Amino acid sequence: MLSFGAMTDVILHNIEAEQALLGALILDNSVIDNIPDTLRPYHFAAEINSLIYDSICKINDIGSVADPITITAYLGSNEVFQKANGKKYLIDLLDSVIGLSNVGDYAKIIYDLYLRRQIVEISDGAITKARSFDDPNEVAPSIVESIEKDLYELVSESSWNGRPLSFGAALTESIDAAKVAYERDSRIVGVTSGFKLIDKWLGGLHNSDLLVIAGRPSMGKTALATNIAFNAAKAKLNNMSEGAGVIFFSLEMSAEQLATRILAAESGITSDSIRRGEIPKNSFDKLVTISQELEKLELYIDDTPSISVNQIRSRARKLKRKKDIGLIVIDYLQLVDVGGWRNIENRVQEISEITRALKGIAKELNVPVLALSQLSRAVEQREDKKPQLSDLRESGSIEQDADVVMFVFREEYYKARKEPAEGSLEHDKWQMEMEKIYNRAELIIAKQRHGPIGTIRLFFDGRLTRFGNLMDN
Secondary structure, three states: OOOOOOOOOHHHOOHHHHHHHHHHHHHOHHHHHHOOOOOOHHHOOOHHHHHHHHHHHHHHHOOOOOOHHHHHHHHOOOHHHHHOOHHHHHHHHHHOOOOOOOHHHHHHHHHHHHHHHHHHHHHHHHHHHHHOOOOOOOOHHHHHHHHHHHHHHHHHHOOOOOOOOOHHHHHHHHHHHHHHHHHOOOOOOOEOOOOHHHHHHHOOEOOOOEEEEEEOOOOOHHHHHHHHHHHHHHHHHOOOOOOOOEEEEEOOOOHHHHHHHHHHHHHOOOHHHHHHOOOOHHHHHHHHHHHHHHOOOOEEEEOOOOOEHHHHHHHHHHHHHHHOOOEEEEEOHHHOEOOOOOOOOOHHHHHHHHHHHHHHHHHHHOOOEEEEEEEOHHHHHOOOOOOOHHHEOOHHHHHHHOOEEEEEEOHHHHHHHHOOOOOOHHHHHHHHHHHHHOOEEEEEEEEEOOOOOEEEEEEEEOOOOEEEEOOOO
């Protein structure tokens, strides 16, 4: 066996596999095509082997042949290479070649042992941190979060066969997705919103998508997001394939307030009545029964104020791993803390970092992220109050990063504030117009990366803050 230096734990290293792989590559550079590009130089246990693998890759990248002469020229002045008697080591590597067809197997061995070493390193670090009391600011929850982050990053890295996909493989994925949608009665491939037309227009909430629902205050953004979260969780409870467990990050309302809203919507008793305890005797048993059913939902609410993007990512990762959640809801985007980004100069940059990070979370966890957003006051200055993409606060990054942007608009809200004097002709006309728009809402799809834009009409019960399908749709 070749000499490469002292190793501390031979169980977690297979130097023969590393040397056999390198020897095969030097003998025939073309076999590098049989090694997934997920194998990196730092996956090798011996530093000299890591250096040689890195040099082979880089020499190949510029179109040259990697052999003992070119590798020596590339690494000649490197201290590790000189200390290992590099020229002789390269020749000895050629003598260690068993066959060229086995390089893929050697690569898997090297990669698996690297992951095992990382697990040991993270475990040792966790033990050291847990036993250390030198830093009074490092509390136990922060240690747990740090360990969880390290483990999740390792899990994320541990995909052996990565992208890119051939076009044929991509087509197969596309056909598979279409087959899933075709076989569902609902004809949706993503997570259901629970609203017939929304699912029809969007095809459900798609994995890895960032969806934004925006609107002015009192339009019903939170109500709609809460309804969607509830509908998705209820569908999963009913074993529907388009259902999903949900984590709802509520930065504005408490968990108790959100739960009360859902309870009100399902029971038909207003939130205010539930809070005040003004519940008819014949309705209390119904309320208890409904609450017992709602307890079974896989709907998790995190009402931490000013939560950071990193905390959202960490907590979503944990629930994804433990409960396999399929939808993340954030209410609302402008209240998310930028966390460690202290060098950001203005609010536009902050929102840009947040939306980019949320899109990253959607892709990393492969779930839809539904984020709510405020609109600027510019809407109020126009005669036509229907929102536009330019009305998004700090709009550039939101519009750019989001796969879908939707606006909630209720004309009734504005019209009700322009009531003329009773008994006048104007009041009669106003009343007729109010009857047409009473309990009506519009969801304007202003951007959709995967499909058409347009307007969806919905029913809205302001008393129960509940959206629903319109019977005349």
